[in-house]
Amino acid sequence: MTKATPGAAAPARNQLTPEDWINAARNLLVSRSVDAVRVEVLSKELGVTRGSFYWHFKDRDDLLSRMLESWRDEATEQIIHRFERRNLTPRDLIHDLLSLPFRGVSAQEAASTELAIRAWARRDERVRQVLDEVDAKRLSYVSQCFSALGFGIAEARARAFALYSYELSESLLSHQGNDEQKAERRAVMEKLLLTPN
Structure with a gap:
C-alpha cells in the first residue's frame, strides 16, 4: 500500500453528467413536486456543490426543460422505436x-x-x-x-x-x-x- 504524498491532490471524484442531474430532478418531481426541484436541494441530494450544476445547465429552467425533453424522448420516441424494431x-x-x-x-x-x-x-x-x-x-x-x-x-x-x-x-x-x-x-x-x- 502506497502512502499519499504530502500536498498531492486527492483522487478525482467521478464527475456528474447532465443525465445524473436530470434523473435526480425527476426523482424529486415524482417524490415531491416540481417546486422541490431546486439547485440547492439537488446539490445536497447528490452531495456536490451548487457550482457543479452550472457546468451542465444555464439555470433551473434549463434543467426543467431538458428533464421534460428527456421524458418525452423516453416515454414516446424510444417506445415507438422499440415497437417498430420488433416488426x-x-x-x-x-x-x-x-x-x-x-x-x-x-x-x-x-x-x-x-x-x-x-x-x-x-x-x-x-x-x-x-x-x-x-x-x-x-x-x-x-x-x-x-x-x-x-x-x-x-x-x-x-x-x-x-x-x-x-x-x-x-x-x-x-x-x-x-x-x-x-x-x-x-x-x-x-x-x-x-x-x-
Missing part, C-alpha cells in the same frame, strides 16, 4: 400495448413519472403543450395500428383513444384488483378493441 403485426402490437402497465417496476416508475408530469402540466402551459404533443403522437401511432387492421379512420381513432385511456387508468388505479383480475380486465379490453362492430 410485430398490428394485432400483436395492440396486445403488447395493452400489457405496458403491467411490466413490473419499470412500468410503475414510468407511471409515477407520467403522473408527476401531468400534475406539473396543470400549472405550467409549456409542460401542457409538451404533454399534449406526447398524447397526440401516442394516439396517432395506436390509431395507425387499428387502421392497419381494417378499421375506418374515425373508428381507429376511437379505439386508439379507448386503448390509451385504459392504459392511463390501469396506471392510475394500479392497486385495484389482484393479478388475475387485472389479466381479466386486459383480456376483456383486447376483445372489445379488436372485435369489429
